[in-house]
Each structure stands twice: as C-alpha cells, then as structure tokens.
Amino acid sequence: MRPTVARMSDMPGPKVYNLWWGDRGIAAQKGVIQYAISPNRQRAAKNMFRNWLFNGYRRLAAQVPYFVVPFAVGYGTYTWAKSYDAWQNSKAAHEAGHAAEH
Amino acid sequence: MRTLKKNMLLRLVNSYIVDSPEPANISYLWNFGSLLGVCLVLQILTGIFLAMHYQPHVDFAFNSVEHIMRDVNNGWAIRYTHANVASFFFIFVYIHIARGLYYGSYKSPRVLLWSIGVIILVVMMATGFLGYVLPYGQMSLWGATVITNLLSAIPVFGQDLVELIWGGFSVNNATLNRFFSLHYLLPFLLAALVVAHLIALHTHGSNNPNGIGSSTDRLTMHPYFTFKDLVTIFLFFLILSIFVFYYPNMLGHSDNYIPANPMQTPASIVPEWYLLPFYAILRSIPNKLLGVIAMFGSLFILLILPITDVSRVRGNQFRPAMKLFFWFFVVNFFILMWIGSQHPTSPYVEIGQISTAFYFLWFILIVPVLGLSENTIMDVATEK
Ligand code: HEM
Numbered sequence: 341m342r343p344t345v346a347r348m349s350d351m352p353g354p355k356v357y358n359l360w361w362g363d364r365g366i367a368a369q370k371g372v373i374q375y376a377i378s379p380n381r382q383r384a385a386k387n388m389f390r391n392w393l394f395n396g397y398r399r400l401a402a403q404v405p406y407f408v409v410p411f412a413v414g415y416g417t418y419t420w421a422k423s424y425d426a427w428q429n430s431k432a433a434h435e436a437g438h439a440a441e442h
Numbered sequence: 443m444r445t446l447k448k449n450m451l452l453r454l455v456n457s458y459i460v461d462s463p464e465p466a467n468i469s470y471l472w473n474f475g476s477l478l479g480v481c482l483v484l485q486i487l488t489g490i491f492l493a494m495h496y497q498p499h500v501d502f503a504f505n506s507v508e509h510i511m512r513d514v515n516n517g518w519a520i521r522y523t524h525a526n527v528a529s530f531f532f533i534f535v536y537i538h539i540a541r542g543l544y545y546g547s548y549k550s551p552r553v554l555l556w557s558i559g560v561i562i563l564v565v566m567m568a569t570g571f572l573g574y575v576l577p578y579g580q581m582s583l584w585g586a587t588v589i590t591n592l593l594s595a596i597p598v599f600g601q602d603l604v605e606l607i608w609g610g611f612s613v614n615n616a617t618l619n620r621f622f623s624l625h626y627l628l629p630f631l632l633a634a635l636v637v638a639h640l641i642a643l644h645t646h647g648s649n650n651p652n653g654i655g656s657s658t659d660r661l662t663m664h665p666y667f668t669f670k671d672l673v674t675i676f677l678f679f680l681i682l683s684i685f686v687f688y689y690p691n692m693l694g695h696s697d698n699y700i701p702a703n704p705m706q707t708p709a710s711i712v713p714e715w716y717l718l719p720f721y722a723i724l725r726s727i728p729n730k731l732l733g734v735i736a737m738f739g740s741l742f743i744l745l746i747l748p749i750t751d752v753s754r755v756r757g758n759q760f761r762p763a764m765k766l767f768f769w770f771f772v773v774n775f776f777i778l779m780w781i782g783s784q785h786p787t788s789p790y791v792e793i794g795q796i797s798t799a800f801y802f803l804w805f806i807l808i809v810p811v812l813g814l815s816e817n818t819i820m821d822v823a824t825e826k
Contacts, residue, residue: 359657361463406762407769414773418780421789428788 458644462663465648465656471545472648474538476671477678481531482636486629488524496576498622500615503578504701522690526682528570529693532716535563536775539744544768546757547649553748555642560744562635565628567717567741572625574714578618579698584711586613586621592737595730612704653756710785718782719775723801725786726794736798743805750805753813754820764812771804 376382427433446456495514497506510517539559542548548556575586590607594600609616650656661667685692693715697708713721723740727733758764774797781794 359463361461361660403765406765407772409766410769410773413770414777417777417793421793424789425787 458640458663459668460662460664462644463647463660464663464667465650466659466661467652467656468648468650468667470670470674471537471541471651473671473674474534474541477534477674478531478538479636480675480678481527481534482629482632484527485524485531486633488520488527489626489629491520492524493626496622498576498619500578500618500702503576503618507577519686522686523682525694526685526690528573529714529716530678530682531566532570535566536716539563540772543747543771544758545649545651546653546751546753546755548744548747549751549756550748551646552642552649555639555646556748557745558635558639558642560742562632562639563744564741565632565635567720569625569628569632570714570716572621572628574698575613575618575621576625577698578702580700580702580706580708581695581698581711583613583702583704584708585713586617588711589713590617592724592730592734595734597731649756651757651759653759712783715779715783718780719778720782722778722782722794723798725782726791726798736802740798740801743802746805747809750810751813752810752817754817761812761816763816764809767804767808767812770800774800774804 428438446452446460492510495506495510495517497503507521510521512518514520542556542559571585571589575582590604590613593607594604596603605611607617607620608614609620647656695712695714700708712718720737720740724733724737727736753761753764755761758768777793777797778801781790781797784790786794
C-alpha cells in the first residue's frame with residue numbers, strides 16, 4: 341500500500357472493489373430522484389416493537405437448530421465436570437479410593 | 443458542504459463518515475467497530491486522568507490507587523470506568539471477530555484488514571495485561587510473575603530475557619515503572635493501528651451478511667449508519683453505567699484489593715477473564731515451551747483463515763454445516779474460558795486438552811475440509 345493511499349482511498353481505482361457513488365460497474369446512476377414525505381407524516385418507528393419482538397423471534401428461531409446442539413454439549417460437559425469434581429472431593433469418593441489428586 | 447468535499451482534511455472526514463457508501467443490508471453486528479473506537483477513546487481519556495494521580499512505585503502504587511478512589515474528585519468514577527471499559531473492550535472485540543468469522547470478512551480482498559485486526563488484538567491483550575499490574579495488588583504481582591516467567595521457557599536465553607524484562611531478579615520496582623510506561627504507550631500504537639485498519643477497510647468497503655458484492659445497494663454512512671451506531675453507543679453507555687455505579691468490581695478479582703506481597707502466593711492465580719481461554723490453552727500443554735508456543739499460536743492462527751477457508755462462498759449465511767461448526771467453535775471458546783479459571787485437576791485438565799485440540803483443528807481441519815466438500819458437492823451438482 342502506498343503511504344498516500346489515505347488521501348487517495350476515497351476514490352477507488354480499477355483494482356478497487358468498493359465502488360463509489362456513480363462509478364462504472366454498477367447500475368448507471370441517472371435521473372436520481374429523492375422522494376420524502378413530510379417529517380410530520382413519516383412514521384419511522386412504525387410497528388418497531390412488534391417487529392422487534394415477532395420478526396426478531398422468527399429470525400432467532402431460524403438459527404436455533406444450529407446452536408442448540410453445541411450449547412447442549414457445552415453445558416452438559418460443564419455440569420458433568422462440576423458434579424464429578426464435587427464427588428471426587430467427597431467422603432464417598434475417598435472411601436471408594438477415588439480421591440482427587442492435589 | 444463544498445468545503446467538506448474540497449478541503450484536504452475535511453474530504454477525508456467526508457469520505458470516511460459522511461458520504462462513505464455502506465452496504466444497505468449490514469446488521470447490528472457491524473456496529474461493534476464503532477463501539478470499539480468509542481472504547482479506545484474512553485480508555486485513553488480516563489487513562490490520562492488516572493495517570494495524573496498514579497504513582498508507579500512499588501511502595502506507593504497501591505496507595506495512590508486508593509487515593510484516586512477516595513480523595514481525587516470523582517476519581518472513583520474515572521478508575522471504575524477505566525477498569526470496566528477494559529472488559530467491554532474485550533467483549534466487543536470478541537464479538538467483532540466472531541462477526542468476521544461468521545461472515546467470512548477475513549477473505550480476500552480484506553486480508554490486510556483482518557491481519558491488522560489480529561495485531562490489534564495482540565496489542566490489546568498486552569495493554570490489558572500491563573494495566574492490570576499497575577494497581578500492584580496481589581493479582582497484579584503474581585499475574586505479572588506468572589506471565590513474564592513464561593518467556594523463561596525459551597531455550598538458551600529465556601532466563602536472561604526474563605531478567606532483562608524484570609530489570610532485576612523478580613518483578614520489582616523497575617518492572618512496575620516500565621510496565622506503566624508501556625501501558626501508556628501501547629494505546630497510542632493501537633490508535634495508529636486502528637487508523638491503518640480503517641484505511642484498509644475503506645479500500646474495499648464493508649462486507650455484508652450475504653457475503654456478495656453490494657455495489658448496487660448502498661446507503662450513505664451519514665445519516666443512516668451514524669445514527670444506527672449511536673443506538674448501540676447509547677446502549678453501551680447505559681449498560682456501562684450499571685456496571686460502574688452498581689457492580690464496579692463484578693468483573694475483577696477480590697485479591698487485587700490486597701497489596702502485593704512477594705512473600706505470599708495467592709491460593710490461585712487467575713488472569714483477567716478475557717485472557718482465560720488462552721491461559722487454558724497454555725496450561726493444557728504439559729511442556730512449558732510448547733505451551734507458550736500454543737498460547738501465542740492460538741492468536742496468530744487467526745491469520746491463516748484466508749488460506750484455509752477454501753470455500754467459494756463467503757460467510758456462513760448459506761452454509762448450514764459451517765453454521766453448526768461456528769457455534770461449536772464459540773461454545774468451545776467459552777469452555778476454554780471456564781477451564782482457564784479452574785484449578786488444574788482431573789476432569790478440568792482433560793477437558794482443557796480436548797478443547798485446545800478442537801480449537802486448533804477447527805482452523806486447520808474443519809474449515810478447509812468443509813469448504814472442500816461443499817465446493818465438490820457444488821461441482822458435482824452443477825456438472826452437465
Ligand atoms: C481497537 C480495536 C478495533 C477497532 C477500533 C476496529 C474498528 C473497526 C471498524 C470501525 C470497522 C467497520 C465497522 C464494522 O464492520 O464493525 C471494522 C471492521 C472490521 N474489523 Fe475491526 N476494529 C478493531 C479490532 C479488530 C480485530 C481484533 C479484528 C480481527 C481480528 C478486526 C477485523 C475487522 C474486519 C474483518 C472488519 C470488516 C468486517 C466486515 O466488513 O464484514 N477488527 N473494524
């Protein structure tokens with residue numbers, strides 16, 4: 341990278357992946373029109389909480405199959421190790437000749 | 443508006459945070475970069491004010507910190523903010539990296555961006571470790587003793603190197619002084635690395651959840667993402683305040699409120715929570731030198747992902763098998779974190795060893811094999 345890249349990098353060249361507004365290679369920008377309704381009539385947060393709850397739930401639920409098994413295995417290991425450790429340090433384990441080494 | 447685009451320096455501001463074209467579909471997982479920037483600024487600011495009252499001397503360090511807590515106006519708030527933001531810094535960096543892993547942000551053309559990130563991570567850990575030594579409590583002294591001693595595992599000159607770092611024959615006043623000096627210096631190195639990180643990011647632009655080019659669907663950074671970033675910045679301030687004002691010591695270790703005593707080793711020496719996974723990897727290798735290599739290797743192995751991830755599809759959005767293994771990797775990371783906090787006794791040692799093996803295998807076996815198989819299946823399916 342050339343040291344001057346900081347000054348140049350706002351205008352990507354032919355080798356640069358990040359296209360800037362209006363660059364060739366993306367849909368031609370012509371007749372760009374911006375519409376806006378009056379700020380008094382905009383409802384930027386319409387259904388925000390409902391969407392957060394229901395659509396959020398839908399999106400998270402779709403990922404559940406991918407993380408239940410890993411987290412179940414992890415939690416299982418954690419609880420097993422803790423109970424095994426507790427047993428190892430118990431009187432019962434000492435009597436059975438299974439004392440933990442220290 | 444014209445000056446914003448014409449002035450030498452302002453046009454940089456414009457091109458980075460005003461007009462910058464961002465993918466329209468980036469999710470909240472892309473907010474952690476700005477949160478990390480906020481953390482760095484907060485740490486430098488609170489750190490400078492702490493340094494005005496801190497004394498880097500073994501006889502005064504502990505008391506000067508108590509002086510900050512009790513006598514300096516709002517000193518308690520400055521110190522607790524500094525200590526807790528350090529933890530949030532790491533929470534955010536782990537999520538930031540996990541986002542990169544999940545969406546394949548490390549893949550070409552963002553390899554330089556990713557590699558600078560890995561260096562940032564290592565420097566962050568060094569800074570965190572050095573800072574923890576400064577209050578000179580029991581954990582400060584003994585943590586420093588354990589970690590610096592690791593270098594003695596280097597053959598031939600290891601012991602000499604450790605004594606050079608100590609400036610003596612154990613952690614002592616000279617060590618505390620140089621650690622303070624470096625703890626002050628490294629955040630500025632981090633700031634420079636972050637600038638490089640942003641330049642590298644800017645060259646190719648952000649990745650997005652679909653992993654495909656997004657040139658046809660962009661929004662300007664301002665106002666869309668400046669305000670979206672502010673949502674999580676305010677949320678961060680809210681949660682940070684709960685910690686600073688109500689549970690300021692929750693993430694710390696109580697032993698660090700005992701002044702450092704070279705004559706008494708604490709019952710167990712544990713590093714800060716964010717170093718635990720790597721500490722677990724270190725301890726799960728019986729040979730000291732190999733353990734040290736594994737610990738550093740577990741950080742630097744992030745650098746080989748652009749090579750070992752041979753999948754033609756960027757990111758896990760459309761790769762169910764990789765999603766599953768991503769979550770196994772995450773859970774394994776938590777397991778390592780927990781193992782790092784346990785005494786090295788029977789079930790924990792073995793679990794740590796299996797987790798360490800899985801950690802490395804994920805990078806060098808699971809990622810490439812899954813990518814290869816998927817590519818092959820795709821080739822077979824599309825063969826005429
Ligand atoms: C002080 C620490 C850091 C700061 C301030 C920082 C800052 C940023 C910012 C502002 C962005 C753009 C916004 C975003 O995508 O979140 C970004 C993107 C990125 N960062 Fe970092 N970063 C830090 C550490 C790291 C680390 C440790 C890594 C990796 C090991 C990393 C890898 C990346 C990657 C790959 C991207 C592009 C992600 C994408 O577009 O999908 N960063 N960083």
